Amino acid sequence: MLSIIAAISENGVIGNNNDLIWHLPADLKRFKKITSGHTVILGRKTFQSLPGVLPNRYHIIITKDKNFFVEDENVEVVNSLDEIITRFSNTEDEVFIIGGGEIYSQLLPYTSKLYITKVKKHFDGDTFFPDIDDSSWNIVEQEIGVEDERNTIPYEFISLIRKI
Ligand SMILES: NC(=O)c1ccc[n+]([C@@H]2O[C@H](COP(=O)([O-])OP(=O)(O)OC[C@H]3O[C@@H](n4cnc5c(N)ncnc54)[C@H](OP(=O)(O)O)[C@@H]3O)[C@@H](O)[C@H]2O)c1
Known part of the structure; x- marks a missing residue:
């Protein structure tokens, strides 16, 4: 799945200059909690924006570059999105698409669940999330984020499941 x-x-907006724009530790904490122990799928650009391989997660990096290689037992490189769709659309295990924009756009149609952090502010950026068609999704969880001295932007966690 x-x-x-x-x-x-x-x-x-989800990013700018191949980086995140905002600083929201509560979102990073939630990301770690939800994805730890699972496989994550990401575009080559997002991988290169990270400080390194994420602990306790198996990575599948998508690139058209047949020579792209990362020497790490928790990293696999694939050249085709069809392979991802065939391998993971019907698994029982949840596999997480973690970005970026190009990968979200192409895989959204094959996705069963969305875990969205709504960052409730306008940001300038060069990378966007694709449109979510509200009529195709049911909200199953919604939680207003707690603002504090480290999380200074209003935010909300929301999970949606695709209507059958
Ligand atoms: N806010 C968030 O939750 C979030 C999460 C993740 C990332 N981001 C942000 O998103 C931005 C990066 O997103 P992006 O859209 O620029 O790049 P991306 O989706 O991370 O990666 C794009 C790359 O993926 C490969 N690719 C895409 N489609 C492919 C296909 N059909 N077959 C094979 N390879 C394919 C290509 O790699 P090659 O060029 O190597 O062929 C392409 O250049 C950054 O700013 C990052 O910080 C935000």
Whole structure:
């Protein structure tokens, strides 16, 4: 089963200059909690934006570059999205698509669940989340984020399951 996890600003922005824009530790904590122990699927650009391989997660990096290689037992590189769809759309295990924009856009149609952090502020950026068609999804969890001295932007966690 394919799930998406993403943090999205109120104008749909998810990143700029191959980096995240906002600092929201509560979102990073939730990301770690939800994805730990699972396989994560990510585009080559998002992988290169990370400080390194994420602990306790098996990574599948998508690139068209046949020579792209990461020497790590928890990293696999694939050149085709069809392979991802065939391998993971019907698994019992939840597999998490963690970005970025190109990968979210292409895999959203094959995704069963969305874990969205709504970052309730307008940000300028160059990468966007694709449109979510509200009529195709049921909200199953919704939680207003607690603001404090480290989390200074209003935010909300929301999970949606695709209507059958
Ligand atoms: N807010 C969030 O939750 C969140 C999460 C993740 C990332 N981000 C942000 O998103 C931005 C990066 O997103 P992005 O859209 O620029 O890049 P991306 O989706 O991370 O990666 C794009 C790359 O994936 C490969 N690719 C895409 N489609 C493919 C296909 N059909 N077959 C094979 N390979 C394919 C290509 O790699 P090659 O060029 O190597 O062929 C392409 O350049 C950054 O700013 C990052 O910080 C935000």
